Amino acid sequence: MDTDRTPQAQVWPTLQAHDAPALIDFLVDVVGFRRNTVMTDEDGRVAHAQLDWPPGGGIMLGSHKPDGEWSRQPGTFGGYVVAGDSGSGVGVEEIEDRATRAGATILTPLRETDYGSRELVLADPEGNLWSIGTYRGEPRADL
Template sequence: MDTNTPAPTVWPTLQARDCPALIAFLVEAFGFVKTAVYRDGDRIAHAQLDWPEGGGIMLGSHKPDGQWSRQPGTFGGYVVTDHVDEIYQRARTAGATIVCEPAQQDYGNYEFVAADPEGNLWSFGAYRGEPRT
């Protein structure tokens, strides 16, 4: 296996009305890394944004008649990070809509929630899930 290829993970997908603008926002506001963008004319056919701490997302321009069509603005994702406060400040500075301020949750997570310009919700927290038994 190529050492530059990440191990298998879950990669959520979403579509956007203005995919180039959403990509720029996700990079600036949250810190995703733009890894690949494939265009089909003025549309984004496929883009890969990596999360620096592992995994990432895939997205593209909304294609209502497409076989894999998702309604823009309906995505919700949880992103694991050891840097909740730094990402919160970055998101605020970039103009993200903060839905829930950083807070400690009853089950032990520390997280905040923000909306992107398309209306998708992003939760950033330190909770990595429960160990498998």
Template sequence: MTAAAPAPQVWPTLRAKDARGLIRFLVDAFGFEATAVYGEGDLVEHAQLSWPEGGGIMLGSDRDDGSPWQLTPGSFGCYVVCAGPDALYERAVAAGAVVIQEMNDTDYGSRGFAVRDPEGNLWSFGTYRGEPRAQ
């Protein structure tokens, strides 16, 4: 942890029609690590996928169980910081991610790309780590 980039403590969360399939895709295509997956059979009650460079996401199966935490599958979007976007782009495309923005360099110094996963969620990967926080 540095003063410019504190350890991530925000965990984006999503629901999936096929949570186990989405977990496999996110591990294979992007390199997330399945740190915890709870549930029986096709049902995923809770999963934590850790990003190797810090932070991660949480997800579970779409279900109508009266929970106040209802999210529409396929409506998620996330930006993920990565040190090697070119290699990750090749990995994601090889695993079947649908490219929605080709590899590019931005005017604010980031290099990255964006794809759609099999559930329809949007994923943007790039080198931009955000601006330093005011002290």
């Protein structure tokens, strides 16, 4: 019997970047994503990258292709990431510490919200906004 009632990630936010390798490094080294796949094309540009979020889910990204079929302007993404447990490497305090040491742009320092979350908001080198907090969302009614 399957006791894990958490569905596998089926939604993958996607981003494009002017400097995809630098964005990947930031998201791995500062935020705490893990490299899964990074594929480059013949010009050395990132054709596809998958970064996994240790507690579950992830994102996909690549180098900006202005004439691409599914082109997105770099720096226009905003996402909420549920922080892991403290000591996991992806706890909200650990991310704030790494972001501060890296000189990242922290738009909203770590704070308590009126809905019981501990959150901070930072910008990555492309200008995308990342809200990182402890709020896990409402339980799914169908599980």
